[in-house]
Amino acid sequence: MPIHPPRQRSTGNSERPGVQQAESALMEHYPRLVRLAYLVLPPSLGRHRRVLAAHAAVQRALPGVRTVPEAPALSRVPAQTRGAGRSPAPDGTGSAYAWMRLRVLRAALAHERRPRWWPGRLPAPAALRPSLPAVWGLRLFPQAGGAAELALDQALSAVPGAVRAAFALRLLEALDGPEAQALLTRAGSPDPAGAVRAARLLEDADRAGAEELLRSGEFDPCVLQTRPSDLLRRRHRMRAVAAVAALCVVAGGLVALTERGASAPAPGGGARSTFAPALDPAALLTTAAEEWADTSRIDFTAWPARGDRTEDRPLLSRALRAWGHTPDSVAVSATPGTLAVPPAQPPQLLYAGEVDGAAVVLLHDRGVRVVRYAEPLTGSAPPALDFARTDGADVTTGAALVVSRGGDRARFLMAPWISRTTTRDLLAPDSPARTLEVNGDGVTAAVPRPSPGGRCDSWPVLQLRSSGRIVENHAFLLTDLGDLAPVHLTFTPGPAAGAGARQPREATSTPALLAWARTACSLTALRGTGVRAVNNWNFAEQRLPESGTPAQWLCTRADTWQGPGRVLVQFLPPSSSLTGPGTVVADERDTARCSRFGQHILAGTHWKAPSGRWYVLAAGSRAVSRIEATGAVRDAAAGTTLAVRAPRDASVELTARLREGGSLAAVR
Incomplete structure (x- = not known):
């Protein structure tokens, strides 16, 4: 039985996603889209300009806010996300990711069609906007590869952008020939069939080897090395810029003095934050209690808000304020690769309640992160803020979260689709699983954790079973390795x-x-x-x-x-x-x-x-x-x-x- 939901296909060719859908797809698949753009862009740009152009092409692919309505969802998903991050359809249509991929592909292919004298070699509308991201004083390069990566890069440099695009679509996006040809046609390639044929010739020698090379650091514009630019030329330019900047500072100071009264904050009010709307407890998103049983997206977006303090506005406000403007007194931890930054949009409330002498709030950031805020109910210990990545979670990796951990024991918050909760010891394979009590809010009794010290005389795990309403006869194992989300254990015979x-x-x-x-x-x-x-x-x-x-x-x-x-x-x-x-x-x-x-x-x-x-x-x-x-x-x-x-x-x-x-x- 597959663990992941099947891909969804659509017969529509023009469905344009809403801004929130597109942004979710971009955030979830950003490295994937940037790598695709980098491979398609002409190598003649040089590696530094090619890196920046790849990031710019992806960041500019977002649709405009004022003209794009929310598109109807292709499949039933929880109401608060309305289709964010749907599974990409192999034919290049019918999902926010596929729509973003098409826009990125068009922008990358357009570089070769612009005259060399055109500013930034971008299409006309984009060239009129500021070129971001911009880097001054440094040169950026992907990590250097070996002889095999160099040979592949040289081979790709000798073919047109459409052939590079077809090559990347077939190996990285797993599209077959007709699907890649259809996508190139929509992207404006003049000869998509020829590009697919040429790409097939490139991959005939060693398809598996070429796919592994494309996923290496040589072609990853998100993992970079830096070198300085021309230091002497930069020194001369800095002197001129410093003189202009001094004049601007003087003029700006005069303007600020004349308008100080108008811009002063109201009495008793604090400074306004860019993230203020996302940090408003009234804007927190919640999911209906039974939504998980009627959606094709089984992850943290399907979790309802639980706990006896979900209506405690002061507690929620403190949790959001600590997330948005973390004071030095708050202990912060984050799993590797997780950004401990404020949310860009209102997060989803998963839990708010009292556990083991602390008020705990669990928040979900649009399919990207889970954040845990905990403040002691007594004593002077500072609050704690924990961040963990959860993008791409599914029925197993989205089945539980650590709600409280202390010493050698932990409590978990179970997903609403878990019908049976037991524990077992991996070092006692012939012992049966033992029932684990779960309260009405989905919080388990305290269970032993794997010993954090050097001893390994037991290894407790959770053995869970999913409800028959979504998956038939599906049991699986999770173990606590110190992060908010427990780890899914599998076996290949x-x-x-x-x-x-x-x-x-x-x-x-x-x-x-x-x-x-x-x-x-x-x-x-x-x-x-x-x-x-x-x-x-x-x-x-x-x-x-x-x-x-x-x-x-x-x-x-x-x-x-x-x-x-x-x-x-x-x-x-x-x-x-x-x-x-x-x-x-x-x-x-x-x-x-x-x-x-x-x-x-x-x-x-x-x-x-x-x-x-x-x-x-x-x-x-x-x-x-x-x-x-x-x-x-x-x-x-x-x-x-x-x-x-x-x-x-x-x-x-x-x-x-x-x-x-x-x-x-x-x-x-």
Whole structure:
């Protein structure tokens, strides 16, 4: 059963989203849109101007406020968001994201059609507006890649923008040929069919490799390096600018003195804030109690407001004021990649009540963040403000939030679609789940947390079940890794003879629980890193030399809310204990390995047999057809595993060949 809602298609070609819909799509998919614009823009701009032009094209894609009415939603969604961030339709129509993508594509393609003398090489209307973002005194460059990235960049530089656009749409946006051609036609490309054919020639050599390269830092204009510009020329310009600025300051001071009386604030009033409307408790959004059962968007937008203080205007005002103008006395924490900035629009109220001696308010910022405000009811301890990313949450990753955490225990606020709440210990896979009490507001009883210290003698998790009103017979596991949103645990079983690639599934089966019993303690390394989900992939089984007993190879992949992932490759030899820990043989960050974008893996380790002899063991995923060892020992084996006698400290290089062609190096 799929965890994520299916994509929605539409037959309409001209539906224009409202400003709020478009802004939500832009905020949620900003890096994706900027990368697309950067790939399509002409390389002749230079990397600095190309970076700025890509950001400008995306930021200018928002529709005008005065002429755009709210568009009717394509599918039923909670009333307060009215379709923000709907799933993009593959054909390029029928969603706020697809409409934004089309505008970005048009703007990027227009650069090549403008004369070189045109200001900024932008289309006429945009050229008349100030060019933002603007950077003075620095040059911006994406991270440098290797030889493969350079070769791809040179190949893309030699083709027209429409071909680059088709290439990006097929590999990054997963559009097929007709869909990419239709989108290029709407974007104004003169020969979309030819562009798609040329793009297909570029990707024929190694489609998977090209897709991985396009997602690398070389083509990411959101992760940048800086260098100074021409310092001598800048010094001369600064002197002239300083003289003009001094004159402006004098003139501005005179004007301010003459109008001071008119602009003074009213008695008893504070300074007005740009975010004042978003910080008004009366403007807080709420969702109807049963909306979750009648919407295709099952995430935090479907949560109703709960708690016995949802009408406490002073409490809500203090929470919003602390968010908008955080004083130094408030303790602030944020998961990696989360902006601790005021909201641009009124947030959604999820909870307001008293928990464990504190008044707690949970707010949701338009599908992007969840914010927790907590003030002690007694004593002099300062309030706390916690931020966490939640963009792209679904029925599992949007199923619970930490409402109170202290010491070794925590309480959670459950999603309204959770029908059964239990707990279990991952280090006791043969023990049944235990019922967890939940009060009328959806707050659980206090439950143990995984030990924050060095000990790992238990690993408590939540085992939840979704209501049959939205998902049939769906149970899943969540664990607390120190952030507001608990982490979703999944499992991918080993390859079956003659079967294709297998997909992650819920970690509630016996094989999944047994695998997690031996690897749960490795989750300690992921605390507080903004992890969204962790999957255990049993990618190979190997018969050990001398005894022939089976050992397992697991790739534990942690996906963050930011996007980059981390993998731990673990070797699990036979053990007399159900919780005998494995050996971590590789640890790699910011990688696509062990995901659907990196489905091939090879790993190796030194292993001592009961006889005292040492071996080099290696294993690869299902597509590996041959493994070779070079260096201190040389050997090769057909299939997905290799075992060769070698000294304990032997330096060995491992490579593999894939059935469909190509080679693979071992992960380190």
